[in-house]
Amino acid sequence: MSAPTGSLAAAVAGDPADPELVRRARAWLSRTFEPGDGEVVRWVERSGPVAAVRALVAGTAPAGVRRRAGRRSGTDQSLADLAVAARAGARLVVPEDAEWPRAALHCLTVAQHRHGSTDRTTALVPPLALWVRGGPRLDELVDRSVAVVGSRASTQYGDHVAGDLSAGLATRGWTTVSGAATGIDAAAHRGALAAGAPTVAVLACGVDRAYPQGNARLIARILEDGLVVSESPPGCAPLGHRFLVRNRLIAALAQGTVVVEAAARSGSLATAKRALDLGRPVMAVPGPVTAATSVGVHQLLRSERDVQVVTSAAEVLEAVGRFGVDLAGPPPRPADVRDDLSDVARRVLDACPVRTGVPPERLAAVAGCAELDALRVLPVLELHGLVERTPTGWRVARPQPQPHGA
Amino acid sequence: MSAPTGSLAAAVAGDPADPELVRRARAWLSRTFEPGDGEVVRWVERSGPVAAVRALVAGTAPAGVRRRAGRRSGTDQSLADLAVAARAGARLVVPEDAEWPRAALHCLTVAQHRHGSTDRTTALVPPLALWVRGGPRLDELVDRSVAVVGSRASTQYGDHVAGDLSAGLATRGWTTVSGAATGIDAAAHRGALAAGAPTVAVLACGVDRAYPQGNARLIARILEDGLVVSESPPGCAPLGHRFLVRNRLIAALAQGTVVVEAAARSGSLATAKRALDLGRPVMAVPGPVTAATSVGVHQLLRSERDVQVVTSAAEVLEAVGRFGVDLAGPPPRPADVRDDLSDVARRVLDACPVRTGVPPERLAAVAGCAELDALRVLPVLELHGLVERTPTGWRVARPQPQPHGA
Numbered sequence: 001m002s003a004p005t006g007s008l009a010a011a012v013a014g015d016p017a018d019p020e021l022v023r024r025a026r027a028w029l030s031r032t033f034e035p036g037d038g039e040v041v042r043w044v045e046r047s048g049p050v051a052a053v054r055a056l057v058a059g060t061a062p063a064g065v066r067r068r069a070g071r072r073s074g075t076d077q078s079l080a081d082l083a084v085a086a087r088a089g090a091r092l093v094v095p096e097d098a099e100w101p102r103a104a105l106h107c108l109t110v111a112q113h114r115h116g117s118t119d120r121t122t123a124l125v126p127p128l129a130l131w132v133r134g135g136p137r138l139d140e141l142v143d144r145s146v147a148v149v150g151s152r153a154s155t156q157y158g159d160h161v162a163g164d165l166s167a168g169l170a171t172r173g174w175t176t177v178s179g180a181a182t183g184i185d186a187a188a189h190r191g192a193l194a195a196g197a198p199t200v201a202v203l204a205c206g207v208d209r210a211y212p213q214g215n216a217r218l219i220a221r222i223l224e225d226g227l228v229v230s231e232s233p234p235g236c237a238p239l240g241h242r243f244l245v246r247n248r249l250i251a252a253l254a255q256g257t258v259v260v261e262a263a264a265r266s267g268s269l270a271t272a273k274r275a276l277d278l279g280r281p282v283m284a285v286p287g288p289v290t291a292a293t294s295v296g297v298h299q300l301l302r303s304e305r306d307v308q309v310v311t312s313a314a315e316v317l318e319a320v321g322r323f324g325v326d327l328a329g330p331p332p333r334p335a336d337v338r339d340d341l342s343d344v345a346r347r348v349l350d351a352c353p354v355r356t357g358v359p360p361e362r363l364a365a366v367a368g369c370a371e372l373d374a375l376r377v378l379p380v381l382e383l384h385g386l387v388e389r390t391p392t393g394w395r396v397a398r399p400q401p402q403p404h405g406a
Numbered sequence: 407m408s409a410p411t412g413s414l415a416a417a418v419a420g421d422p423a424d425p426e427l428v429r430r431a432r433a434w435l436s437r438t439f440e441p442g443d444g445e446v447v448r449w450v451e452r453s454g455p456v457a458a459v460r461a462l463v464a465g466t467a468p469a470g471v472r473r474r475a476g477r478r479s480g481t482d483q484s485l486a487d488l489a490v491a492a493r494a495g496a497r498l499v500v501p502e503d504a505e506w507p508r509a510a511l512h513c514l515t516v517a518q519h520r521h522g523s524t525d526r527t528t529a530l531v532p533p534l535a536l537w538v539r540g541g542p543r544l545d546e547l548v549d550r551s552v553a554v555v556g557s558r559a560s561t562q563y564g565d566h567v568a569g570d571l572s573a574g575l576a577t578r579g580w581t582t583v584s585g586a587a588t589g590i591d592a593a594a595h596r597g598a599l600a601a602g603a604p605t606v607a608v609l610a611c612g613v614d615r616a617y618p619q620g621n622a623r624l625i626a627r628i629l630e631d632g633l634v635v636s637e638s639p640p641g642c643a644p645l646g647h648r649f650l651v652r653n654r655l656i657a658a659l660a661q662g663t664v665v666v667e668a669a670a671r672s673g674s675l676a677t678a679k680r681a682l683d684l685g686r687p688v689m690a691v692p693g694p695v696t697a698a699t700s701v702g703v704h705q706l707l708r709s710e711r712d713v714q715v716v717t718s719a720a721e722v723l724e725a726v727g728r729f730g731v732d733l734a735g736p737p738p739r740p741a742d743v744r745d746d747l748s749d750v751a752r753r754v755l756d757a758c759p760v761r762t763g764v765p766p767e768r769l770a771a772v773a774g775c776a777e778l779d780a781l782r783v784l785p786v787l788e789l790h791g792l793v794e795r796t797p798t799g800w801r802v803a804r805p806q807p808q809p810h811g812a
Contacts, residue, residue, distance in 0.1 A: 157694055157696065160696070161695060161696065285695055286692030286693065286694075286695060286700075286704065286707075286715070287692065287693070287694055287695075288563055288692075288693055288694055289567060289691055289692060289693075289717035289718075290563065290566070290567065294692075295717075298692065298715050298717050301692075301707075301715040302714065302715050302716075302721070305711070308708065309692070309704050309707040309708050309715075310708075311695035311701075311704050312695075315708070
């Protein structure tokens, strides 16, 4: 391992579009802030990661952001974190990378603007960066994926059904995402592995740690073909708050969420609620009404009209299949997509520069609209392939090469 | 037992409002026609029961009705049937009786007009009469009742849950209605009996028979405090078609229907579908997805958005309680109910005579509307307590005595 080199203050004075500087800046932000903080995420989105770090080091960042950083903003572990990660076979995937699961996480960007920033506990904001350990590309693995979650205190029935579901999803080419916890999570990962498919574990601690310790061998097995993902940098402990924000990440990465067994106040119900907040299909596997391990599942089915009963992998794919196809590749770009844009969206699109990306507040000033409006329409424009995000901000998307004969 | 006396032809020449003649006429109709036949029921409603029998004996009834009666219209077993019933402790309850479960069966009158007469299999028509065996008043027992139905091939789990539900309903003052079949039906009746409450068994055969034979003791036990009900006259065998029309009667009599266990094509699913057709709350008790006995329940929950998961008697009453209160007594009659009537309803009401009831076609002629429109609004007027049905047809309802101080 090479020792950390280069002072952060000197580094962030460099080109804000330099990919390695962007990665280092996001590594630093990931260590400095707890994940799932809306104010921080929005501010980094607006400034760009390099400028954000520059402002924090210089003490010119907004007061709320500086307060959250606290004394951490005086230290720099970014190169060390990246080195520790690399030694563990992990990398930092950032929004500026091709590997970023853009389509999946788009729902968090939408939710962030819809739900506002008041309720911190819901944490419906995109991650600043993702620590990813394992071989496959993250975006490709979650593109057709389903979250299978449930009780830690599962029964043989629940373990059996979770394993069966994941194996069934695997044989149909779908990835199982879960939290590597004891019980249903572990059974779900094992079902996918037994079917010879990669699976994705999203942890509430650093990707170099195995939590719970009892699943260390399972996590090692997951890493052979699949991925372990976390928002927290290497070495981080699985603190309570991180489970809540981890749950929203599971709900966002997967195209749909299935709850297998859940007692009355199970954490997996929180994951299901997050998935509903994100507009994802949520499904529940019923069980005997006499079993405490199914009480939460039945409550969920009773209280949320949008939660669907499922009993097999085929039924799960009936619910998510359509979404999977729709989001599988870049969405088709009809000839007249510009005609369908709102007035604000058209003005923001016209304000986008062709070469160097600019932050949303500049776009809003040029387009003559509120910054919030610009933030609201940019993801839509991006989804239509009309604009793209660069480290310095938004610009018009480069035209995609058309297939021959198109 | 007194021998049958008096020729039918001579009897039906008498006063069509004579209650005993009405009862005999309906006993004869009940023996002559299979239950659940829309054309027959509508014709009897229009003619009145005594005039209907008169027309059939004289050969002047509509061709379709005569064809259905076949050679049966040449024989008369009415007094014998009434005598056999009386000997078994049973009676014939007719729509002209105070005991007729008018509020509960109103949904069939509504469904009959909504769904039309083309699909005979759904049989969504009111009964011509009900053979009732046992002590309590039928209308009072079903006023706050829930149907608990399910597989004949039930498991211990299903039996336990059905019994528990019915006992829980009983302790809250609600009656369980079911079909006295092996499996879930029997467990439901037993649960109510164990809680010391009367229960109602609706049979597809005559009330003097015990079907299935294996439940003879259970049926005898039901008769000690509760009721056994059938549309078919004494001695009738439980033919296949009668189960279908029996199921719609269970769905109509109860304020809501709960399916406990049901295999893929269980008859209890038909009862649930009938209850949905009738606008009744339908509930399902989930079970292990690995059990064949719950496959039909889960299919029902997946295919019908209006079917609610329930796990306890309290949850059942959450769904039906409101309806139970609303339909418990005669609905309140607001001072301005006439102001809310449609134009047609007001004209039909104005056309109703004060003394001797007249058939709907006469009302339609006076009101200047189609007969179908008159048939559509008459149940509404009846529900509001504005009109009432007599053996000869409809007339303005006698004002109810007002409670003191009202």
